[in-house]
Amino acid sequence: MSKVRVRFAPSPTGALHIGGVRTALYNYLFAKQNGGSFILRIEDTDQTRFVEGAEEYIIESLKWCGIEPDEGVGFGGEYGPYRQSDRKGMYAQYANQLLESGHAYKAFDTKEELQEARLAAEKDKKTFRYDISTRMSMRNSLSLSSEEVKELEANGIPFVLRLKVPENEEIHFQDMVRGDVKFSSNELDDKVLLKVDGMPTYHMANIVDDHFMEISHVIRGEEWLPSTPTHVLLYRFLGWGDSMPVFCHLPLILKPTKGKLSKRDGAKFGIPVFPLDWEEKDGSIAKGFREWGFLPEAVINFLALLGWNPGTEQEIFDLAGLVQAFDPTNINKSGARYDFAKAEWFNQQYIIATDNEALAAKVAPILAAKGHHPSHEKLVSICALLKERMGILPDFWSKGSYFFEEVKAYDNQKVIRKKWKLDRREAFNGLAAQLNDLEKYDAENLEQLVKKFMADNSLGFGDVLPFLRLATSGSTQGPPVFEIMEVLGKQTVNKRLEQAYSAFDEVIKAKLQQL
RNA sequence: GUUCCUGUGGGCUAAUGGUUAUGCCGUCGGACUUUCACUCCGGAAAUGCGAGUUCAAUUCUCGUCAGGAAUACCA
Missing domain, CATH: 1.10.8 (Helicase, Ruva Protein; domain 3)
Structure with missing residues (x-):
């Protein structure tokens, strides 16, 4: 088997969301597991959608996640350039090759004409498709005489190159997730290969690039499944059918409600969908996992298990563990919903594991x-x-x-009202004094002292500890009180006790007044 | 509309043509901690629906319904 070479091929139209990160991750895992190369290719053939900073964002995101490409934009390599706009000159040649071999044709239809055709089809509740059934009624080198075509060209009328999809053919391909997949060529449209501006479309560019970059496996999102038969046709017509990569279409990541997760969903649901902060054109910031306070290892672990399982009950994996355990045959077919609570749980696990x-x-x-x-x-x-x-x-x-800051409020007024007694103030003052006299101010000694205080005054834990908590931290919840006190230190604790006692007294006095 | 893909508790999932359908998250209860968290124990909760094949179907087939994707000179 030839060397495994996989690519992650985002287009720089904005921030990368976690669906894209997962695609990159699976590519990375598959490459590393097979001793292959993971390549980053930037698909920027649509110059109207170019977004400043998106490319850098993608690179930084991959780095933060710890899944750095071996080759690609920003990483060097022998198969460059890795940015499609930098390969612009390569594509026309192959599109023309298809034209000459009769697998492509020139189409002169304007945007307006196409729009018209669409509107007409809509009236019949159908969707217009530029395909074998309609192409002879459009303006192209198939429907027009060669004289007409020449005249159009002589007049400088712009044209695109379209794929001439054959009739009545069943197109099969193997997918690592779905097995044998087949489509009828009659359902395919004559996709544009070369745009008016001379740039290739995704379909054209990705085949040429994958071929010359010797990509062995195309691991990408499921949204590409319907256009894969077109790609198969392209490989075949270009004479590259024998070296066609293996396809692997990943299930979609779904939003918390329904539907494919999209970039807007972060703001909509109040959850991060991007790895890093991303500033929109309007200046608003879409918060990233990093800025949200996630560890990259947790994000990776979470994402890895969204749509794939290791076949065991293990859930916590570091990147190396994932490389080892990853098995594309265990990738699910159905879309996986993004569950933020689970992501947080993973993060907690990683925080606990951090020294x-x-x-x-x-x-x-x-x-x-x-x-x-x-x-x-x-x-x-x-x-x-x-x-x-x-x-x-x-x-x-x-x-x-x-x-780090003074306690501003006491969160459990109910406990104060129920358990704080004005006539115990003297005893508590005594406790404060004893604490002040304690020499070795650590949790163990503090606990001993407080326990003795309770015994001496016939007080229970419930009479004392909640107030120690409240006084020192403002809350009845949290880590063990004596440890809090140790960290805070004698001086701070004393000050807070004094303040708190008065505040507690006030609560009681207010309560008595109400009665 | 058309084509394709997919349906296991609330979410992510496991499993086999054959006991009580697995684990994790979440949720509820309990133990521990006089707190919270961690940890441990326990509970509620699922094979979309309908046929067919079969002694036996969550698994295979068909239909149906639901969800999703694609349907651009975007990727």
């Missing part, structure tokens, strides 16, 4: 943005306390801001 030192580094920028620059040691110990409670990186702040 505290590394997590501290990831979380530091979030704190810096809030104006806090804690010492590394402090950050590491807080990471240890918080990591199991984080789904995404910013949770570090939402669940741990009290480590």
Whole structure:
């Protein structure tokens, strides 16, 4: 078997969404597993849709995900250029070859004429198709006499080259996911091969490029399935039928409701659909997984399992593990819905698995943005306390801001109203004093001290701990209190206790007044 | 409309022509923690529908319905 060479071929029309990332990932996995090459080709044959920065975005996204191409735009290689606009000169030759061999023809129809034909068909509740049944009623080198064609050309009337699809032919091809797939040529339209501007269409360019880049497997989204028979025809007519790549059409990624996931869905559902932030033309920012606080390993793991399964019950895979376990025959046929909750779960797993030192580094920028620059040691110990409670990186702040800022509010007023007693204030003042006198201020000693305090005053855990929590963190939830106190330190805890006692008293006084 | 693709709990999925249809996420309950999370235990919940083949169908066939994709001088 010849060398495995696969390509990821996005068009630079905007941000890459996770469906594209998954396609890239599967290409990458298949290439690496077979000792082959993963190639990035930029399909920019439609110059009207070119978007500034999209190409860089794609490259940066792949890098962030850890699936760098071996060849391609930005990565070098022996089969370049890898940008279709840079290969512009190559395509006409092959389109003309098809013209000469009678597999293509010139079509002079204007946009308006085509539009008219479409409108006419619509009246009959049909869709116009430029194909064997209609081409003789259009203006092209098949329906016109050679004199007429010459005259049109002499007058500089622009034309496109269209594929002449043969009649009554059954076209078969093998698909790695779907097995034997067949189409009738009668259902195919005479696709434009070369546009008026001299640029090839996707169909033409991708066949020429795949051929010369010696692509062995075409792994792409299912939306290409219906045009694959046209591609098969092209390979055959160009004389490349024997070296045609194997096709592998991936199931679509579906949006949370119904339908194929699209770029707009991020804003619509309030979830990330792009790997990185993307700035739209109107200046709005579509938030990426990275900025959302996802780890790339988690995104990759999540995406890998969307439409594929390893055949075992293992769910957590690093990239190397995926390369090993990946098996295209286990790719599903049906579309997979994008479930954000599951993505978050994966991320949580990866955050928990990250050691505290590394997590501290990831979380530091979030704190810096809030104006806090804690010492590394402090950050590491807080990471240890918080990591199991984080789904995404910013949770570090939402669940741990009290480590860095004063407590502004106490979230569980109900507990205060029920359990705080004015006549215990003296005892609690005593506790504060004892805590202040504690020499070795660590969780273990704190716990001992507090337990003794409870025993001395005949108080239960429920009478004391919620207030320690509330006072120090503002919340009755979170990591073990004594560990919070240790990290906070004596001074801070004392200050917060004092403040809190008064605040608790106020709550009770307000309650008494109401009665 | 036409062509093609696809239908397993709420989501992602496993499985075999043959016990109680798997696992994960989510959800609910319990244990642990007097909290939350983690962890552990348990519950509810699925083969779209209808025929046919067969001793036996989620699996094979047909029909039907539903969803999706394609139907551009976009990719």
